[in-house]
Amino acid sequence: MIPAKAYAAQNAKSPLAPWSFERRDVGPDDVLIDIAYCGVCHSDIHQARNEWGGATFPMVPGHEIVGTVAQVGANVKKFKAGDRVGVGCMVDSCRECAQCKADLEQFCEKGMSGTYNGFEQDKKTPTQGGYSDKVVVTQDFVLSIPDNLPLDAAAPLLCAGITTYSPLRHWKIGKGDKVGIIGLGGLGHMGVKFAAAFGAETYVITTSPGKAEDAKRLGAVGTVVSKDKDDLAKHAGSFDFLLCTVAAEYDPGLYLGLLKVDGTMAVVGAPDKPLNLHLFSVIMGRKTLAGSLIGGIKETQEMLDFCGEHNIVSDIEVINIQQINEAYERMIKSDVRYRFSIDMKSLAA
């Protein structure tokens, strides 16, 4: 559990105090950001609770960071004080390997620097995330937030947004495609918005019949209830593409059966345990099961610009940092539509 009260207590001592021992000085290529809001990602829970192992403490979670620029280093040309900016899941990478040069920093061959619970490129200095008042990030990993997007609802774009935008773009989803978004949570609701915005005939595939109305409001044309055999049979072999956002255990064959010949199911949710995959479910119909991980910096900016043009943000519930433990418990019960966004002013409360 995150010792939420400790944030406020430490913060009370000095406006710059709480994690200044980890926060570096603003170097020539750095941007100092006053954090306004930070989205709460399910992976924050996994890491804060060390459910994936290897967590380093003290840990400040948060990789859906938005705010305004407070100060820039001498070499910084892209940003100036007052700019609305964001930081996602990465704060640096080697910038020299084939993946970095291909704008796929998330697959940096030397390892990207995760925004928190990771290390700077020196592989020694721990990184700390966005449940904080300020953060220092090298300019190449800072994103611009379009002026028309409210900051609180834009925050989740930095992870939930790019995680769903990237595979839909990579597999060239658009008009004429029948697309299913599996799971309607923080990731899934963004997937529905993007797939619909790209012109796809979009369905929500969910275990909960109660989400049908919300699915339509978000842009879906219909819902497939995955516990309903008739519903599955009706849509069998009919989807071009599925985006699976489920992070719990499931039977991938159930969903692969919904795909057309040569269809693709891309997974962005990562269950802790391995799934049982019967290979016949991909052999019959030459189907593809593929993974996708966030997106590169260039594509993240492209996604934010697309959101600006199309007025796309996340559906959020704003909380104070003092509510974070309760928020984690509610997320585990899927009791949020669809993302918590922490108002960082509450740190000073």
Place this chain on the structure above:
Amino acid sequence: MIPAKAYAAQNAKSPLAPWSFERRDVGPDDVLIDIAYCGVCHSDIHQARNEWGGATFPMVPGHEIVGTVAQVGANVKKFKAGDRVGVGCMVDSCRECAQCKADLEQFCEKGMSGTYNGFEQDKKTPTQGGYSDKVVVTQDFVLSIPDNLPLDAAAPLLCAGITTYSPLRHWKIGKGDKVGIIGLGGLGHMGVKFAAAFGAETYVITTSPGKAEDAKRLGAVGTVVSKDKDDLAKHAGSFDFLLCTVAAEYDPGLYLGLLKVDGTMAVVGAPDKPLNLHLFSVIMGRKTLAGSLIGGIKETQEMLDFCGEHNIVSDIEVINIQQINEAYERMIKSDVRYRFSIDMKSLAA
């Protein structure tokens, strides 16, 4: 077990007797083939022993059929008596659905007619395969065997050949690609020959260090021993494409770790039981696990023509039908390099 002696015994009664009750008359679009050789596929064992369930008996296995045309129907223009021909895993399909029209009859929406242990398109008349003296097949499902290929070694091209050729073509494997063929058996040895012929830097990935010499002879530049952790580490993240021919249970994560970012592992072997797939193994590196099933009729002819141009056949051991049960036992122990081909003259012995 196949009652091998029964074949000979029945056959002795009359040159046309054994399964004439199942063999239809030669219709206007049909070709009557005198079978010369039939390859022995591992799936013959699964079906003869009803290991996949739903088998229909009496069953004449065999879907790697080669021989010469004995007689043609009035409408047959493609073939004449004496032509060298082959029949693979299918003998018909609906010919009207989107898949049939896209030359993917193996994925016919109404169900293709398997060469044996299946039904004609009337969904009633059982089909019987190539462990026989003759077979009647509609002309559109009969293939031409190039003149320069010996019939005995060409037989396995009809299943093992197309099963490995098709995915290598579909994923556009060629010069500049580092390709791994996982498993060096009936399918795998054909995969090595094709990948090398397409210009790929081809490796055999095997549990048996003893296969390194054979791998080179078949066209591989090297071998990766999958039980050797150092070998796996040396090749980690280096392959563009993997073709997995293994039909026993395995850990797909072991092989997915060998792929580059955006790499693909295509599976053509179908283990009876589901595999344990940890989704991180595809999410990290945006990797693909895909299936492939034989190939359409047009592509099968393209493969045979390619084999003719490049003098590619299977490595075989010719047996008599009386040795079939022993052959099955040896195949289960991987004791064949690399395919049995039955000399169908032995039926008359």
